[in-house]
Amino acid sequence: NAGVTQTPKFQVLKTGQSMTLQCAQDMNHEYMSWYRQDPGMGLRLIHYSVGAGITDQGEVPNGYNVSRSTTEDFPLRLLSAAPSQTSVYFCASSYSIGGYGYTFGSGTRLTVV
Amino acid sequence: GENVGLHLPTLSVQEGDNSIINCAYSNSASDYFIWYKQESGKGPQFIIDIRSNMDKRQGQRVTVLLNKTVKHLSLQIAATQPGDSAVYFCAENSGATNKLIFGTGTLLAVQP
Secondary structure, eight states, X not given: OOOEEEEOSEEEEOTTOOEEEEEEESSOOSEEEEEEEETTXXXXXXXXXXXXXXXXXOSSOTTEEEOOSSSSXXXXXXXXXXXXXXXXXXXXXXXXXXXXXXXXXXXXXXXXX | OOOEEOSOSEEXXXXXXXXXXXXXXXXXXXXXXXXXXXXXXXXXXXXXXXXXXXXXXXXXXXXXXXXXXXXXXEEEESSOOGXXXXXXXXXXXXXXXXOEEEOOOEEEEEEO
């Protein structure tokens, strides 16, 4: 098992550009989520999904879109990048919505200039 | 709003000593708590968890204590090693929403 795989590991964007952060898991987990991590802020939930075809907003959803067409994949889209979106992004998956058995990816470090 | 916070942003200990990392939570409805370890450049890694019907749980060199009366969670690391140097996060399942809410983290620095 590869676990949770995130790509790319690093990305630099110009303000206004769009991009998609990829997340894939091979553990057949129903629950997947995206977090952003900023210095001194801990991890904040952006969006989550409880299964294919179902997504919902977390604490800080503005500026981000997600979709869940398959159980394995949960991409995060930035439609028009802003400097405030400079952060480290983590994808996580779990067999339960309650946080049990969370597995995190290694993160994507995004810089918006 | 509901939040999970840590008392100490940085904890420095000597190799071989015991470490105690503290965490306060405010949502009395939370029923599940997790400690994560995050090394530089990596994602958070599960250490140990505890449900609200317990007040203590032990793992290998780690113990989590839960005091629901004062809404306090702690992580104890026995015989701290240089490899334990990392940022430690507590997280709580926020009960009604079933979402995991993270604290801001504590940096544990182990001095050789």
